[in-house]
Amino acid sequence: MPPKKALNGSKRQKVSASSKLLETVEANGQKQEEDEEDEPQQQQQQVEGEDHAAARSRKLKSLTEAYTTILEVIGEDPSREGLVKTPLRAAKALLYLTKGYQDTAQELVNGAIFAEEADELVVVRDIDFSSMCEHHLVPFRGKVHVGYIPNGKVLGLSKFVRLVDLHARRLQVQERLTKQIANSIVEVLQPKGVAVTIQAEHMCMVMRGVEKSGSSTVTSCLLGDLKNDKSLRQEFFNQIPVNLHFRQ
Ligand SMILES: [Zn+2]
Numbered sequence: 001m002p003p004k005k006a007l008n009g010s011k012r013q014k015v016s017a018s019s020k021l022l023e024t025v026e027a028n029g030q031k032q033e034e035d036e037e038d039e040p041q042q043q044q045q046q047v048e049g050e051d052h053a054a055a056r057s058r059k060l061k062s063l064t065e066a067y068t069t070i071l072e073v074i075g076e077d078p079s080r081e082g083l084v085k086t087p088l089r090a091a092k093a094l095l096y097l098t099k100g101y102q103d104t105a106q107e108l109v110n111g112a113i114f115a116e117e118a119d120e121l122v123v124v125r126d127i128d129f130s131s132m133c134e135h136h137l138v139p140f141r142g143k144v145h146v147g148y149i150p151n152g153k154v155l156g157l158s159k160f161v162r163l164v165d166l167h168a169r170r171l172q173v174q175e176r177l178t179k180q181i182a183n184s185i186v187e188v189l190q191p192k193g194v195a196v197t198i199q200a201e202h203m204c205m206v207m208r209g210v211e212k213s214g215s216s217t218v219t220s221c222l223l224g225d226l227k228n229d230k231s232l233r234q235e236f237f238n239q240i241p242v243n244l245h246f247r248q
Contacts, residue, residue, distance in 0.1 A: 056095070063091030097132055100169030105184040108166055112156035113188065121232060123147045123239045124160045133204045134171035142200030142216065145240040148185055149192040149225050149232065155185075163188075174200055174219050182221040193225030195236045 067087035071078040078087065123145065130141035144164050167180040182196040197220045206213050226232055 116154040129168040131168040131172045136204035138204040140202040145197045147195040147236040178219040178221045194223045195226040
């Protein structure tokens with residue numbers, strides 16, 4: 001039985017690959033026509049590009065000024081050699097670390113959802129992430145483990161990493177990050193069940209001495225069959241290394 005299933009799966013993939021090719025060819029043909037007669041659309045896109053660049057430079061300017069103030073307030077001299085470029089560098093870093101606000105889950109998984117009759121638990125373990133604690137603006141980092149029971153659709157495995165980053169690149173608390181990743185998987189796949197577990201070390205705790213280095217916080221969000229079916233839940237937790245020593 002399993003080989004037959006695999007054969008069906010690969011046949012289906014070939015069909016969808018060739019129909020994709022057809023779509024691309026058609027889309028190209030259509031695009032040429034549009035290019036010839038639709039200059040206003042191109043101009044529109046250019047304007048949007050300029051708006052985006054202008055918005056970014058406005059944000060960088062404000063953040064650079066704010067970081068200069070921060071340096072002065074803590075007793076530093078923002079004009080000394082080592083710090084001259086720091087406010088701009090910090091501004092760019094902060095925009096990068098919060099770039100998840102710009103994206104949506106649907107855009108991100110576009111083209112990576114495949115029809116598949118698999119209905120067994122899929123587990124993607126040890127996805128590294130780093131995020132920023134919204135209470136102290138200091139990093140927390142660790143591993144995300146994702147499990148889901150497909151319901152006619154599966155997601156390309158690398159997209160789970162992108163989904164995690166989408167939510168991690170914002171100001172976060174670990175509990176909300178866990179739920180948002182789970183809800184995104186429901187949104188794009190409508191699976192029979194989802195489980196997300198995060199194990200993380202919070203630098204705001206470690207650096208302020210509230211928590212020792214090496215200790216960690218574990219959060220989980222379980223939905224659908226992975227919440228309601230005790231044996232499936234157990235199968236997921238048996239597969240993730242959350243109870244081992246936490247080491248980055
Ligand atoms: Zn914190």
